[in-house]
Every structure is written in C-alpha cells, then in structure tokens.
Amino acid sequence: MTLRRVFDSIVTRLLVLALLIVAVGSVSRYYALTNFLHEDLSKVVEAQQLALANYVARDINDKVAQREDLVIHLAAVLPPDLLRQPSRLQDWLQEHYQYQPLFSVGLFVVGPDGRSIADYPPKAPRRQVQYGDRDYVRMAFQGHAYIGRAAIGRVTRVPVLPISAPVRGADGKVAAVLVGVTALAAPNFLDLMQHTRIGDYRDSFLLVSPRDRQFVSSSQPDMILQPLPPAGVNRLHDRAMAGFRGAGITVNAKGVEEVSAIASVPRAGWFVVARLPSSEAFATVERVKRFTLRNTLTALVVFTLFSTVGLYIVLRPLFQAARHADKMTRGELPLEPMPIRRNDEVGHLIAAFNRLLHKLNDKQEELARMAHHDSLTGLPNRSLLSDRLHMALAQAQRKDAKLALLFMDLDGFKTINDNLGHRAGDKVLWQVAQRLAGIVRQTDTLARIGGDEFVLLLSDLDDNAPEIAQTVAEKCLEAFDTPFLVAGSTCKLGISIGIALGDGMSTSDSLLQAADQAMYRVKKTGNSGSATICL
Incomplete structure (x- = not known):
C-alpha cells in the first residue's frame, strides 16, 4: 500500500477527523470547565464565608449586648447612698457579681476623682489606679453607657473589654461610674473566635473596631489589639471601614489573595472578618485542571490506539451490533441503547432494538417503583x-x-x-x-x-x-x-x-x-x- 493510498483512505480521514474533534473538544472543555468552576466556586465560597461571618458577628453582638445591658441595669438599681459606704458597696457588688458573673475580671465603681470606690472581686492594685483618663469613664460621667476601647488591663495585664454606665444620685446627676470588665479570652466570650479556624488556615477571623482603629480580637494571637493597616493596603478592608458589608476577593496586608466576608457587630460598632486564602478556597479548581489535563492526554493516546483497531469493526457494523446484543443478553454488558453509526438497514434495526430496550427499561422502573412505594398514597413503603x-x-x-x-x-x-x-x-x-x-x-x-x-x-x-x-x-x-x-x-x-x-x-x-x-x-x-x- 503506497503512502498516497494511505492518505486517501477513508479510514485515515476518519481517524484524523476523530482525533481533531476529540482534541478540540477536550481543550475547549478544559478552559470552559476551569473558568466555570472558578466563577461558580467563588460565589459559593463567598456565600459560605459571609454566612460564617454573620454567625460569628451575631454571637459576639449578643454577648456584648448582654454585658452592656447588665451594666446599665446594675447602674440603674445601685443605691446612691452606698457610694459613701465602700464596704457595703463592695458587698452589693459581690452579691450581684455572683448572681450574674458575666464579667470575668470583675465590677468596680469609679468616683468623681477617677479612682475606684469599691470593686469585686477585690484587687488591691485597682484602688491605686487613676481611671479618669479612660474613655469609658469620661463618657459615663457625661451620662452615657459606653463600650470602651479594648486594651491591656492595668491590673490583670491581659487584653480586656471594659463597659461602663453612669450611676446617678438622688438629684439625677451622675455621681459615679459602674464598670464591668471582661477578659477577651474569657470562656463564653471571644475565646471561641480566637481558637476557631476555617480549614487549615490559622488566621481565619478578625474582629475590628473602626472607632478605635484596632483589631479587637483575632484567631492569630499576635494580632490582638494591634493597630489597623493604613488605607490602601487592603482594598476590601478600606471598603469595610467605609461601611461595606458583604464578601469579596482581596489581597491582604501580607500580599496573600484571600476570600473575605465582613459582617457587623452593631452593638459595639465593630465588624467581623472571615478570611480564607484563595489557594485553599480554590484548591479544587487547581486539582480539576491538573486532573483534566492529565486525563485528556491519556484519553488522546488511548483513543488513537483503540480507534485504529476499532475501525475494522466500523466496516462491519452488522457483526458488531450482533456481538453487542449477544453480550447484553448474557449479562456481560449493561442493558443500554446501542450506538447507531449508519442510517441504513442495520441502523434501522438498531433503532428498533433501542426502542424496545427503552420500553423494557420503563417497565423495570415501574416495577421497581411499585416494589418500593405505596400504591395508594405514592409514599415510600x-x-x-x-x-x-x-x-x-x-x-x-x-x-x-x-x-x-x-x-x-x-x-x-x-x-x-x-x-x-x-x-x-x-x-x-x-x-x-x-x-x-x-x-x-x-x-x-x-x-x-x-x-x-x-x-x-x-x-x-x-x-x-x-x-x-x-x-x-x-x-x-x-x-x-x-x-x-x-x-x-x-x-x-x-x-x-x-x-x-x-x-x-x-x-x-x-x-x-x-x-x-x-x-x-x-x-x-x-x-x-x-x-x-x-x-
């Protein structure tokens, strides 16, 4: 057989055409599939991150609100005459602290001179501290309950959150300030967020105070109470500081691309950030790309080999159809429609066989449904x-x-x-x-x-x-x-x-x-x- 006959052969043309179709289709599917997966997965991951951020934000908001409401209530019911009786005032604080111990560090009352009148649990150094410069004390003396700036406690030396409320005298004027202090890492406060991770990512959550321009808490300990990055470093963070709440893809201060979601903690004016690196969020897409490329090349090689051998069978469709049907009757192949390669007598025969097989499958499905469903109600039996x-x-x-x-x-x-x-x-x-x-x-x-x-x-x-x-x-x-x-x-x-x-x-x-x-x-x-x- 000469080379010209080989190139002119319909077998060669069919083989080349089939390879081209498979190659073009594989490449098209490769790009279309990876782009689709990336876009679709982006929406899913952003929605998941936002749901997680909202959940954490609601939990934190409830805990902060519970503590602020408690301080306001205690300040409202504190008898003004106890402000001149420190020992009785301490007993009063002890009674109410033990009844609702939401403040892990304790409760204390600050007088007009900025010093503690009484506290519980009692800590001697607290009586020596001047609190007049603290924001939560200044605001409370102006008549407002206030969630203070998270800071290192002067007595406990650990990150704490103070919450204050004004104590009014008999004349209705602010006579003192009641302060409740909770350690950020106290059980059932922010400890869960600090120890929770998304996947294998260590720095999964951030709690941000726009008012104080600081990270109140974080799942990465070295970021707690740290100042916020300057504007322009993180585009999505800048939008969050301007009021944006939602999810998106951004580059953080460390230059790592991540999927971030922002949710508000309205009671404190904070917001929660749930973060996940894009490399981890879209790891599935990269695996699919490698898997698709590897299997495409393998499929092309296998297809070439099998197509060359299979063309001999293509020239004898009747024998192939007979062998196929015979194997199905012996149970070697599943009962499925056979491919119709030619619109001739053999093709019409295979089409009739496929229609018969379709009816048989319908009957089997009906019998299977009758075996597993109640005939009266249609419910499972x-x-x-x-x-x-x-x-x-x-x-x-x-x-x-x-x-x-x-x-x-x-x-x-x-x-x-x-x-x-x-x-x-x-x-x-x-x-x-x-x-x-x-x-x-x-x-x-x-x-x-x-x-x-x-x-x-x-x-x-x-x-x-x-x-x-x-x-x-x-x-x-x-x-x-x-x-x-x-x-x-x-x-x-x-x-x-x-x-x-x-x-x-x-x-x-x-x-x-x-x-x-x-x-x-x-x-x-x-x-x-x-x-x-x-x-």
Missing part, C-alpha cells in the same frame, strides 16, 4: 423506608449527626372505614399523605408502613434534634386541625405520635421499636385523637 433509614444512620455516623423518627397512627380512622366504607377510608388516607407531605423537607422521608400508620424520618440533624422533632410533630398535629372532606361530609381525625431520637450508634430496628412504643404509650393515655406527643 416499609422496604424503602428501611433502606433510607440505614443510609441516614450511616451518614449520621460519618458526620456525627442526629436523626429522629416519628411514628404516627391515626385516631378515629376505623370509624370512617366502618361507617363510610373502604373507598372513603382510602380517600382520607390519600388526604392525610398530602397534608403530611407538605410539612416535611425534601431530605426527609415520609412513608406509609401499614393501614393507618405513617413514619417520618428526619435525618442530618444537629444537637437541636429534640426541638426540631418536637416542632415537626406539632406541625403534623396542626395539619389535623382541619376536618377531612369525604363522601360529602366532614370527618375529624386525630393522630398519635411517638418520637425516637438516634445517632450513628443506633440501629434501625431499635429506632422503629422505640418510636412505635412511644406512640402506643400515647394511645394508652386514653386521649384518642389528642395532640399529645411522647418522646
């Missing part, structure tokens, strides 16, 4: 519920999550069957299924496992599983407040619910049994059709 319960337990074990099982039995259903007939009862069951299905989430499973028995599986729950299960159960009970319309008349039904809570260590049988027993304990109370729930 006991078999499918068992499968999903096993999956939910496995997922709970992996994620250390919780789940809940609600076993529901209708009260008064037998009366409808006896008086109106089974057809009316079936209509009621269908209506019950529709009402309950409108309550559950898409990730939950509502199943009918018996005549008038339903089971609701709530999966992937957190430590609030009892409250969530209780809420869902109450919604189920409310769904039965409206009478059911059947056979031209209204019927009132009740429902008894038993709830079982579990985790990754539970078994499906034990959960079902516990929920069933809980439901029967409700039944035995004699309040048939009541809204009583037994946990």
Whole structure:
C-alpha cells in the first residue's frame, strides 16, 4: 500500500477527523470547565464565608449586648447612698457579681476623682489606679453607657473589654461610674473566635473596631489589639471601614489573595472578618485542571490506539451490533441503547432494538417503583423506608449527626372505614399523605408502613434534634386541625405520635421499636385523637 493510498483512505480521514474533534473538544472543555468552576466556586465560597461571618458577628453582638445591658441595669438599681459606704458597696457588688458573673475580671465603681470606690472581686492594685483618663469613664460621667476601647488591663495585664454606665444620685446627676470588665479570652466570650479556624488556615477571623482603629480580637494571637493597616493596603478592608458589608476577593496586608466576608457587630460598632486564602478556597479548581489535563492526554493516546483497531469493526457494523446484543443478553454488558453509526438497514434495526430496550427499561422502573412505594398514597413503603433509614444512620455516623423518627397512627380512622366504607377510608388516607407531605423537607422521608400508620424520618440533624422533632410533630398535629372532606361530609381525625431520637450508634430496628412504643404509650393515655406527643 503506497503512502498516497494511505492518505486517501477513508479510514485515515476518519481517524484524523476523530482525533481533531476529540482534541478540540477536550481543550475547549478544559478552559470552559476551569473558568466555570472558578466563577461558580467563588460565589459559593463567598456565600459560605459571609454566612460564617454573620454567625460569628451575631454571637459576639449578643454577648456584648448582654454585658452592656447588665451594666446599665446594675447602674440603674445601685443605691446612691452606698457610694459613701465602700464596704457595703463592695458587698452589693459581690452579691450581684455572683448572681450574674458575666464579667470575668470583675465590677468596680469609679468616683468623681477617677479612682475606684469599691470593686469585686477585690484587687488591691485597682484602688491605686487613676481611671479618669479612660474613655469609658469620661463618657459615663457625661451620662452615657459606653463600650470602651479594648486594651491591656492595668491590673490583670491581659487584653480586656471594659463597659461602663453612669450611676446617678438622688438629684439625677451622675455621681459615679459602674464598670464591668471582661477578659477577651474569657470562656463564653471571644475565646471561641480566637481558637476557631476555617480549614487549615490559622488566621481565619478578625474582629475590628473602626472607632478605635484596632483589631479587637483575632484567631492569630499576635494580632490582638494591634493597630489597623493604613488605607490602601487592603482594598476590601478600606471598603469595610467605609461601611461595606458583604464578601469579596482581596489581597491582604501580607500580599496573600484571600476570600473575605465582613459582617457587623452593631452593638459595639465593630465588624467581623472571615478570611480564607484563595489557594485553599480554590484548591479544587487547581486539582480539576491538573486532573483534566492529565486525563485528556491519556484519553488522546488511548483513543488513537483503540480507534485504529476499532475501525475494522466500523466496516462491519452488522457483526458488531450482533456481538453487542449477544453480550447484553448474557449479562456481560449493561442493558443500554446501542450506538447507531449508519442510517441504513442495520441502523434501522438498531433503532428498533433501542426502542424496545427503552420500553423494557420503563417497565423495570415501574416495577421497581411499585416494589418500593405505596400504591395508594405514592409514599415510600416499609422496604424503602428501611433502606433510607440505614443510609441516614450511616451518614449520621460519618458526620456525627442526629436523626429522629416519628411514628404516627391515626385516631378515629376505623370509624370512617366502618361507617363510610373502604373507598372513603382510602380517600382520607390519600388526604392525610398530602397534608403530611407538605410539612416535611425534601431530605426527609415520609412513608406509609401499614393501614393507618405513617413514619417520618428526619435525618442530618444537629444537637437541636429534640426541638426540631418536637416542632415537626406539632406541625403534623396542626395539619389535623382541619376536618377531612369525604363522601360529602366532614370527618375529624386525630393522630398519635411517638418520637425516637438516634445517632450513628443506633440501629434501625431499635429506632422503629422505640418510636412505635412511644406512640402506643400515647394511645394508652386514653386521649384518642389528642395532640399529645411522647418522646
């Protein structure tokens, strides 16, 4: 065979054309996929960071507000005559400090001369300190409650946050200042933010005070109480100082690109920054790029080899189709439509075979659905519920999550069957299924496992599983407040619910049994059709 015949051969042309199509398609997908992943992942990461920043900001805001409200309340109820009796004033501070110990460093009262009158817990050095120069003392003497600048405590020598409120005398004028001081690293204050990381990134959170131009707290200890960087170093930080709240990609003061989200702490005038380096946020994109490139090259080599050999089969499509169909009948290949390479008699035969196979698959899917769903309500049956319960337990074990099982039995259903007939009862069951299905989430499973028995599986729950299960159960009970319309008349039904809570260590049988027993304990109370729930 001469070279000219090789180049003129349709086999060579088909092979070259196929390689070009695959190469162009692979390169196009490579760039399109990586760009799409980067843009899409940017939105997802920014949304996640913003949600996390909002959560942390709300938590900090609640804790600061709780402490400020407490100082204001204590200042309002402090008897003015105690200001002239330091020992009794100290007893008063001790009583209220022990009742609500929100201030880990303590409470103290500052007189007009700027010195402490009394404090608790008592610290001798505090009596020698002049507090008149502190911002929170000056503002309180002007009649305003004030969240002071976070600083190193003069007595404790650790980062603290002072909060003050004016104490008014009998004449309504400010006679003293009540100050509560909390260590930033005190339990149940800012310690959680200081020790929390996003992924493997150490410096994940920042708490910024625009008023004081300082980092109030940080998950990186050496940044706590440090001054803010100058304007122009971090574009997104400058926008945050100007009032921007949201998420974006920026370059921090260290020259590292990161995804940052900013959320307000309104009570103190601060804002929280949740940060994640772009290298970590978009690590998936880089892995996909390397994986795609490596597999594209491998696919081209493999395709070239197999295409050269496979062209012999392309010239004999009838034999190939026969062998393909034969392998499917023996179970060596999955039952799937065969490719149609030519629009000739063989192509028409393969098309007819594919249509027949499609009908067979439809029948199999219908049979599979009938085997796992209740024919009356369309809900999952006991078999499918068992499968999903096993999956939910496995997922709970992996994620250390919780789940809940609600076993529901209708009260008064037998009366409808006896008086109106089974057809009316079936209509009621269908209506019950529709009402309950409108309550559950898409990730939950509502199943009918018996005549008038339903089971609701709530999966992937957190430590609030009892409250969530209780809420869902109450919604189920409310769904039965409206009478059911059947056979031209209204019927009132009740429902008894038993709830079982579990985790990754539970078994499906034990959960079902516990929920069933809980439901029967409700039944035995004699309040048939009541809204009583037994946990």
